[in-house]
Amino acid sequence: xxxxxxxxxxHAIRTLEGLSWLDIGAHLEMLESMRSxxxxxxxxxxxxxxxxxxxxxxxxRTTAVAGVRVFGRAxxxxxxxxxxxxxxxxxxxxxxxxxPELNVTEVALAEMPLIVAASxxxxxxTAGMLAASCDLAGVPGRVQVDRxxxxxxxxxxxxxxxxxxxxxxxxGDRPPPVSSEIGD
Numbered sequence: 001x002x003x004x005x006x007x008x009x010x011h012a013i014r015t016l017e018g019l020s021w022l023d024i025g026a027h028l029e030m031l032e033s034m035r036s037x038x039x040x041x042x043x044x045x046x047x048x049x050x051x052x053x054x055x056x057x058x059x060x061r062t063t064a065v066a067g068v069r070v071f072g073r074a075x076x077x078x079x080x081x082x083x084x085x086x087x088x089x090x091x092x093x094x095x096x097x098x099x100p101e102l103n104v105t106e107v108a109l110a111e112m113p114l115i116v117a118a119s120x121x122x123x124x125x126t127a128g129m130l131a132a133s134c135d136l137a138g139v140p141g142r143v144q145v146d147r148x149x150x151x152x153x154x155x156x157x158x159x160x161x162x163x164x165x166x167x168x169x170x171x172g173d174r175p176p177p178v179s180s181e182i183g184d
Contacts, residue, residue: 045128047128047129055132094108
């Protein structure tokens with residue numbers, strides 16, 4: 001998939017050191033390349049799997065599972081703002097608002113740089129990350145990419161979490177599937 005990424009960006013990705021930050025322009029080129037190569041549905045699946053893989057090996061998993069047990073199924077979404085600040089810098093912040101009457105949590109990624117807010121790849125990768133958060137917490141959910149935000153620097157998602165927390169498969173390596181919807 002990197003074949004569509006310009007050679008200087010490929011070099012930047014390949015030579016990045018472990019704890020270094022990838023330039024946002026290079027990151028967006030990579031996301032857009034992947035999205036155009038595989039299409040939006042498969043792209044969300046890929047980013048979901050990659051996000052889940054990163055989360056499983058971190059303290060986020062313990063926090064997510066404990067949060068769900070103590071505070072309920074939507075707790076995974078309550079920790080998003082803190083987790084986002086640990087993983088990403090200078091790329092906006094999450095606002096999370098629960099709508100219990102609709103059984104929906106609205107998640108807005110706001111105050112992003114315009115270059116990020118204009119990226120369909122960034123929007124769909126965020127949807128994949130939200131779906132992975134549900135997977136990590138072991139709760140059935142659905143992520144819908146919603147209308148544009150209130151301004152040009154905001155993405156809005158609606159996350160529905162329903163039912164009781166799921167059981168992990170016996171091998172412990174894959175959660176049961178969670179449906180993800182992509183819409184306007």
